[in-house]
Amino acid sequence: ETGVTQTPRHLVMGMTNKKSLKCEQHLGHNAMYWYKQSAKKPLELMFVYSLEERVENNSVPSRFSPECPNSSHLFLHLHTLQPEDSALYLCASSQKGGGGYEQYFGPGTRLTVT
Amino acid sequence: GNSVTQMEGPVTLSEEAFLTINCTYTATGYPSLFWYVQYPGEGLQLLLKATKADDKGSNKGFEATYRKETTSFHLEKGSVQVSDSAVYFCALSKNTGNQFYFGTGTSLTVIP
DSSP: OOSEEEEOSEEEEOTTOEEEEEEEEOSOOSEEEEEEEOTTSOOEEEEEEETTEEEEEOSOOTTEEEEEEETTEEEEEEESOOGGGOEEEEEEEESSSSTTOOOEEOOOEEEEEO | OOEEEEOOOOEEEETTOOEEEOEEEEOSSOOEEEEEEEOTTSOEEEEEEEOSTTOEEEETTEEEEOBTTTTBOOEEESSOOGGGOEEEEEEEEOSSSSOEEEOOOEEEEEEO
16 A cells, blocks of 8 residues: 555444544655545644644544554544534645645545434 | 635636636745645645745646745646546645645636
8 A cells, every 4th residue: 555545435424423534644754634625615624643743733623533543543533423524534644744745645534424 | 824815616628728726825934835636536636836936836737836926826737638627726834833724726627
């Protein structure tokens, strides 16, 4: 596998379920990101991890909980979501945070909350 | 603050037409600038970048020049193809900190 992979690609869950999204990067990067992409809205940064430490949390609701066990893996744990949380969730990585380094994106997980 | 503004879409062009997608930015200091492309059902892919004023990024026939005097980074292609149909995002990254700032995206459809 190369690049950034995400699983699952599609997820349908009820509001009372608990699920997790997984992201893995094979690029040797040490910064990873979660974004939310909703229709007709700008790309929304949710979490940033640099060297496995969370460095930014843009006031995301606590029903989203990130985990970064090492520099190659990133999870997004979901619980008691709302229908408005339905969106495409994108993971990205970069060589390090900021500094003009481009971000590499995974294909995304299409989440539908029913 | 830091932000990116790009032209509203959708844009529809005939094959072989000239493409321009405007992008302007607001930032302190000297950011790096990027264009990303998102094909249907996929994540964002880096198309090109420029890291300092007057740099020109280019890839797959697309070009954009970092213009500090007009704070712009317009995307151009001389002759579009049907396969260029996608959503295009302009973005900036400061040289400190961890954030990228993305524009809202411009949808391009190229018809044969």
